[in-house]
Amino acid sequence: MDLRSDKPYALLRHGLGYVYPSIRKHIKADVAIMGAGITGALVAWHLIQKGIQPVILDRRHAGMGSTAASTSLLQYEIDTPLHKLIRQVGEKNAVLSYLLCRQAIYDLHEIAKKLPEKPAFELRPSFQYASYNSHVKDLEKEYLLRKRAGINLQLLTANDVKNLFGFQKGGGLLSADGGIIDAYPFTHALLKHAQDKGAIVYDNTAVTHIDYDYNNVVLQTEWGHKVTAKKLIIACGYESHHYLPKKIERLHSTYALISEPFFGKDFWHENALIWETANPYLYMRPSSDNRILIGGKDDAFYNPTRRDANIARKTRQLENSFHKLFPHIPLRTDFAWAGTFASTKDGLPFIGSIPERPNTLFALGFGGNGITFSLLAAQIISDLLSGKNNANGKLFSFDRRGAGVA
Secondary structure: OOOOOOOOOHHHHHHHOOOOOOOOOEEEEEEEOOOOOHHHHHHHHHHHHHOOOOOEEEEEEEEOOOOHOOEEEEEEOOOOHHHHHHHHHHHHHHHHHHHHHHHHHHHHHHHEEEEEEEOOOEEEEEEOOOHHHHHHHHHHHHHHHHHHHOEEEEEHHHHHHHHHHOOOOEEEEEOEEEEEOOHHHHHHHHHHHHHHOOEEOOOOOEEEEEOOOOOOOEEEEEOOOOEEEEEEEEOHHHHHHHOOOOOOOOEEEEEEEEEEOOOOOOOOHHHHHEEEEEOOOOOOEEEEOOEEEEEEEOOOOOOHHHHHHOOOHHHHHHHHHHHHOOOOOOEEEEEEEEEEEEOOOOOOOEEOOOOOOEEEEEEEOOOOOHHHHHHHHHHHHHHHHHHOOOHHHHHOOOOOOOOOOO
């Protein structure tokens, strides 16, 4: 599956990273993880903390799928606004989902600090503005619900938006909790640490067939070798649908650019993450190397040829949208790329097992919160495999209320 265009900025900036051999023998393991992107790397890190040494396989080089194209915003705000999510999954579950995503930002920060190779992590506020005046009422409703849940945020008026950010919109929500971490180098730091602690990582090892039974799972690789594991974790991102008996996601194409570097490093209020209420939404953030990253203008299809052919046109649209907000910032695009992502009906991830796949757990962080969802999946799955019940797993189970088909 073609997950991204050829030259995402993270790959150009950070290079190949760590590389690992392909599989060359039959292997037995307690736990096998399919996928060496950000999700698989976080699962591996958590398993290592619990004394479980997994085998990790990826059909590409590590991190070279969607992770290399990630725009790496860390937000607790789920693609589905809280007031709508409450109608789908109930207030208790909706609020808890938001609170878990908020905590995940700080849990990721703690992990980054513990790694020998400390990836750059920055806590940033998150600002969502009303794309249209008609959206202000929903933001006011959203503000009251989040405040009642104990989330630290401010409801901004049109004057507040103008004073803090310099552009004219009818209102917005300024949340204290947000952050950025470059997913690609973070993934490599996680995998290298896991390997140093006893995990085994295999690059360029495609799994061509899986046999599931009630004793173990057998992975047949393209080189003719088998991996026999007591438990399998599927963390293949948007390619995971190949291993599910029914459709749970909708695939989209998304676009991003990053500017040339600026001499200054302060662009707007606290260099907050900025995004809007429209769907699909425009979003932007300053990078750690004094650039501005902009993304959005999504298309509701999966077609790599059409997607990549749209990059030049979508780049112009992203530039125009940015200049309407910040005409005084002389942004020039340095690199642009496109990728595929998946959404779910309620905006929540799918984490856990299904009856049709014995001894298999899925870590599917679909949606705009892919990194924070991956952290939650890693926590839930590592608890389950170490014999600890994690009650939060029910929130993201395949049979949860409101899940359905995307």
